[in-house]
Amino acid sequence: MPFIPHTEDETRAMLAALGVATLDDLFDEIPADLRGGEFPLPPGSTEMEVAREMRRLAGNNRPLVCFAGGGAYEHHIPAAVWQIAVRGEYMSAYTPYQAEASQGTLQVLYEYQSMLASLCALEVSNASLYDGASALAEALLMAVRVHRARAKRVLLPRTVAPGYRRVVRTLLAPQEVEILEIPYDETQGRIDPDRLAAYEGQDVAALVLPQPNYFGQLEEVDALTGWAERQGVVTVALVNPIALGLLKPPGEWGTRGADLACGDGQPFGIPLSGGGPYFGFLCCRREHVHQLPGRLVARTVDSAGREGFVLTLQAREQHIRRGKATSNICTNQGLMATAATIHLALLGPEGLRRTALRCHHRTRDLVRRLVAVPGVERVFEGACFHEAVLRLPRPPREVLARLASRSILGGIALGLDYPELAEGLLVCATELRTEAELEAYAQALNEILAEPWA
């Protein structure tokens, strides 16, 4: 019996102790008509057989050299990260409700919070949310709660990832928060700070500032944050954590700094895995901590004055406050935060800075090579971090399919989400990409574009 330790003798003894004859007698309180459905799953298998089958299925995946980003990035992950994170003590523990027997998880999360807060130059980080997109939605709900007038209107630039904007819509819709989308400057591929004047006096609670934005372009975060500060609008920074190795942290934007910072932590040691599990982070100022959603760990002392860690401010959470909680979140993405903590400890500030710089340079090199292919050009002017938008002379989805047959994932076609960029392709090269791979991509693209097209 898979994973069930009972011997027949023991089962008999236990049934006898309960005064029943069979296991099924234990279900006598369940109405008989509810029992006995059919469950036509395949029969159970041994580990050996399942392993064979899973290897076969894994073999149906095909490795592609990755030039796609758009919210998920292939980075180097030190071997130590997951060799430690998967230790049974981390992996098979629950949310640390009994603090004294969960100091491992709690201290890691405290260290995680410290690292993330420090990276964002804000005072507080929670202990993770589901992913970057849901973190943005939670940040906006929080922004509405902390906004002085609790205005129910938020500014969401179109330079925020389309997938993120969809999640924001799903999660904000029931609360009837109105979402105003801000267009982008067609030359620069970023928000034009001068155009924000249109939203003044519009009862706006929050402004989202993606840095870098979905197109890889850098937003004028100082000017934008400055505007928000003047309007009493809560600034919600949406940042790529690797970029923070190089770029000005949200806490230093404008004069006062952004109020909230969120994003997806996947670039910190989390494998791509087809899209998850990743984790979301959310940082804020100390003054807003009571409106923060999610778990929060604090350092404290025990009866003998020894240092220890506990979950804190639980009155924000659903298990205490129920319908009045700051969020319904319970289980978060703790193990991913654990891995990210180890990852950051290994990278250190210099490792992070150089990794960011490498990604930046690699993408620059990639763009240089690709725009040398006839008919390919860059769409936007201005600085970018590690992604860029190109215009192709052929339909990007079709080009991507042909690249895929050469084992290259060439980027992300933008047309579906940005009809005005029907020819647009979003490309990315991280520190993992080699010169040879960039060259192979350029050559493949060159050949594909030279092929006959129907």
Place this chain on the structure above:
Amino acid sequence: MPFIPHTEDETRAMLAALGVATLDDLFDEIPADLRGGEFPLPPGSTEMEVAREMRRLAGNNRPLVCFAGGGAYEHHIPAAVWQIAVRGEYMSAYTPYQAEASQGTLQVLYEYQSMLASLCALEVSNASLYDGASALAEALLMAVRVHRARAKRVLLPRTVAPGYRRVVRTLLAPQEVEILEIPYDETQGRIDPDRLAAYEGQDVAALVLPQPNYFGQLEEVDALTGWAERQGVVTVALVNPIALGLLKPPGEWGTRGADLACGDGQPFGIPLSGGGPYFGFLCCRREHVHQLPGRLVARTVDSAGREGFVLTLQAREQHIRRGKATSNICTNQGLMATAATIHLALLGPEGLRRTALRCHHRTRDLVRRLVAVPGVERVFEGACFHEAVLRLPRPPREVLARLASRSILGGIALGLDYPELAEGLLVCATELRTEAELEAYAQALNEILAEPWA
């Protein structure tokens, strides 16, 4: 600096404490002419770069469906085995010299010893040797030491794996122990017990009994052990540990049982890895324990009467007895023994028995399919365990090469080691092989033998 934590400030402070100016000053006692050789290795690389390079090299290996045995067997390994065995506490500890801070390793080894001794039906097992072949050599040296007359002559049947016999020769040569090879019965592929009469009164210390033997055939171990008992010859059983799930254990052979049992533990949870690391095991009767080579763990108590484990009878070993030790072995294959212990705990007696039986049946099925190929026949009569010798109508090495190009490792060609079996191929199918794989092998062989041959 890879793996060196020193900051420049710290190095300076440490050098200052030592009153020297540079690191190189610390080497001032080394004659100057010895220093400063050239070391033209490639430059160091980051983990990311080395990972890429190693993945490329690994890609130069080619997976072959394995029908080879001959001392190394592909078996199912439960995922739990290595997920636990690689825990840093096991992996990065030394031989447990400080018992109190090494109870993990020591208790595992005590449990290992208990399991191996119980499997062999003998009283004592050491804590591992390098591999099966060196374990056999050590067993023979031990047999000479425990033999009442310390005779320096041992009987080594040709049914023992050729690789093992070579190692025995290497290790016994300096001690001037004479090795008498016993021929095998050409019909049965095993030692003919009646032929042993020839060695009576020949001053023989030991008789090696492989079960199953290299050809996969079963030896008449009761009769052979009986002969050795009567002659006062030490019986050294050489056994496949998976086979012990099914076959009579050495401790029950003949009337008194074999005196020593050894073999390679690889089938217990150790990956093939191209040939190592595996581990050797060696079991004996209690009365011979003082002649046993290698580490031995005993259960004892601490000052407060709590149970604990220590290395014991260390006076047998090199670090105490130096030139008079039972062996020079120091580092053994501890982590492999740890994995084997977990493996055996998961398999249990019934898992072991059924695995053995599966291998036996699979090999029978394989032989049936292959002898249906025109020109292929079985060489020996009589029972075999999970290997068998076939005769091919074409040179086996050439057939193997052609099978390999179809991603099949078809077995082991016997001609080099047994000139009389120039057409012989040793095949094996473990529980991992599927019906479809057996069929694919038979079909490939059929096609290959039908091909034109130069």
Place this chain on the structure above:
Amino acid sequence: MGLIFDLSQPGRRAGVQVPAQPAEPPEIPERFLRSAAPRLLEVSELDAVRHYTRLSQRNYAVDTQFYPLGSCTMKYNPKVCHALATLPAFLELHPEGMEWGGQGTLACLFELQEWLQTITGMTAVSLVPAAGAQGEFAGVAMIRAYHRARGDTARSEMLVPDAAHGTNPASAAMGGFRVQQIPTDRDGNLDLEALGAAVGPQTAGLMLTNPSTLGVFEKHIETIAAIVHAAGGLMYYDGANLNAILGLVRPADMGFDVIHLNLHKTFATPHGGGGPGAGPVGVREPLLPFLPLPRVVREGSRYRWLTEADCPDSIGRLLAFGGNIGVLLRAYVYLRLLGKEGLARVARYATLNANYLQKCLIEAGFTAAFPQRRAVHEFALTLKRLRKERQITALDVAKRLLDHGFYAPTVDFPQLIPECLLIEPTETESKETLDRFVEAMSAILREAESDPATVRTAPHSLAVGRLDEVGAARRLDVAYRRESEAAVPEPAAFPGNQ
């Protein structure tokens, strides 16, 4: 143990993790850049490995201790599920490349959808929610979308039993509903009269866990469903307790219209010290158009994600990508191992263990919250007598259990049971372990008589004693700050160190 930050030294590095110093500066204007390196920690690789390895040893976990945490189903997480879900081919897959590179992954997810449909009796399943609570949100959002699609905008109220898990009312609120609480009767069933009085044209639905969080099966489930349906509401099933009836009862047959499952409970995926989990949702036919995206479809021999173009009425996306796929793959492997015949076995032995343990604890002198009822896969004790007679709380007993080498049951939930311990042994624990747990509980009961102070101040044998939670909230130290923030020094020429 110190913090990792205490090991930091300016200039120290895990050398092989740091790329070479780039030759060129970034092509980014100054105003976008950091003025100083982030104030992270600087440690060696051994520092980090040793610190996080040792820290891990300060956790109790299923792999090291019995973990009878009620409502959490802390069963054994098979190692093979982890091993197979993390095959490189599954990990090295960009979400935007799934169509071309991820057919193997999609095939697994598709089959998992089908199996979860079978197990729950639902028409269709979306695997996307990252945890139970996100599944609940998706569920209530679908209920909202369903009523609106019918033009019924008056249904603004969600009914939730008083014993419900906190996420239920929280999710209902996030879904835009007013929460109306329904009381429990003395047998642990929902108060039918109160329910009858509460339903009406404003009722969007009822969220129910069955077996309930009280450790009993809701006997009147069919009546309840009839009442809610008659009022035009929908039935929402919180699947956190599915372990109790897996392979025996399908939620659909109990009258539920929308469900979520907790794969990190019933389906043995590890909880990771707080996630990631997976909270797939399933619906009956009428709610199918509203399921969250994406879902996997098979078209011939190929698989693809469904998008907005396929499902215009979907409540939309909950995550940027397709869900916690690594978790889903683990559950898929688990189901392959269990198979058809393994499902009911889980429920049977989980129930056997809980009933046996409840029986033994009652015999040892503890009071069950519902002694008149059959326990399901978990059961509740009430320690109100201990509280009254000895001033020992459920929390004290829980902490003392830690000293005996057991993790503690769930404390003070459900809130309506005074001094409650909710105990869930799961099917993967042996009778011997249960017997040892009974011994420990008995020892604590005796100690409550002989030496109550020791119980009240437990734990005593862990690396830390009882921690000050009140002080923690008051002082609120939630992030380490360095006294003096040392700058990262420039690399300099250095003796003997080429």
Place this chain on the structure above:
Amino acid sequence: MGLIFDLSQPGRRAGVQVPAQPAEPPEIPERFLRSAAPRLLEVSELDAVRHYTRLSQRNYAVDTQFYPLGSCTMKYNPKVCHALATLPAFLELHPEGMEWGGQGTLACLFELQEWLQTITGMTAVSLVPAAGAQGEFAGVAMIRAYHRARGDTARSEMLVPDAAHGTNPASAAMGGFRVQQIPTDRDGNLDLEALGAAVGPQTAGLMLTNPSTLGVFEKHIETIAAIVHAAGGLMYYDGANLNAILGLVRPADMGFDVIHLNLHKTFATPHGGGGPGAGPVGVREPLLPFLPLPRVVREGSRYRWLTEADCPDSIGRLLAFGGNIGVLLRAYVYLRLLGKEGLARVARYATLNANYLQKCLIEAGFTAAFPQRRAVHEFALTLKRLRKERQITALDVAKRLLDHGFYAPTVDFPQLIPECLLIEPTETESKETLDRFVEAMSAILREAESDPATVRTAPHSLAVGRLDEVGAARRLDVAYRRESEAAVPEPAAFPGNQ
């Protein structure tokens, strides 16, 4: 903690590991078969996982503690070496299929051979020995073969310093030599006069570790080599201490003819609680024909094993197959990470750490065995004063260190230093760790004054106290035996359990 056997119950199983009951009996005559199932243990998968996970926590290890075990070079074992050496393509390779399936592995091994040649200055290397001692055996066997090949059968004696590691004389004896011990002078160098007196036509060679096991560099190495060579003997290098001079001095340049290396020391492969290691051997030109088999050669773009057919004069095989390949791959990855420039850095910082630590401990009041000498990568303290004045032994101090959270240095080796602690910090430990170690040692020294009994009876804070080794050998319980050996019951029809 109990034994795994204590968890055993007849009939219990780790279900998914046990194949289905075979339909047919074996086609094997009764007389070959077991009469009863082996008396192993019967536990569940969770039992086994929990037991062995918890047991592991009872070890000190490099990953959890500073481990200054002299002569053992317990440096950090990089996790990436493990990860890359265990890529499935390296693991799933049958030794008989290397030629067709193992070109990638063989390429790594070939390059490792070359690099080790470079590092040691030897002409050729065989990677096959499974550990240092097996390398030593191979070395002495080659020396024997070399003399015999020259027709010189009189060389029956191997010279070994009295400070040598126990494996040296043991290997010489296994190699068929008489062992002649050479004394050490008061500066820790070999006694040149004694050496001169000992050499002769009977001398096969001298086995030497340099830096020696005493923690100093053998200053007269060139003279020693000249003496031995002049007498017709060969110089054998025990490479266990190569860490001290890696990338700075090549053993060949010191006059050695045959060497072994300990990859599980200098090259950072994990020790595994007692192996596996790897002890490659290298030789100069004249001994090349005798190297043990197999070795890898490159032929064009392909690699293959050399066999007896290629090397008829080889001493032969030491293992059934090609060595501890998994260990060799780890060392290969390590060398790729270090590179050319990383070699000497290892030696430099290992030496810095040892000298710094020795200096601090002397200042703390300890006595160095060779205060007049520069320490190498390790150093010896002598605690004879403590022994005399306080009846506290080196072992007592070692055990007390365990209470401070440090593994102990090597105790009572080399035997010629009374009450010796041999301390090797390695290059991967930080100054802070060394300083903490000095604090602990100072505390023990103070305690030796204030409370000697506590030191004498240490350890006090571990799961077990000082263990009774004498009793262990006397009672000799080396294998668990069940009181009553319960038979495995037949499966039977069973209620509710289809």
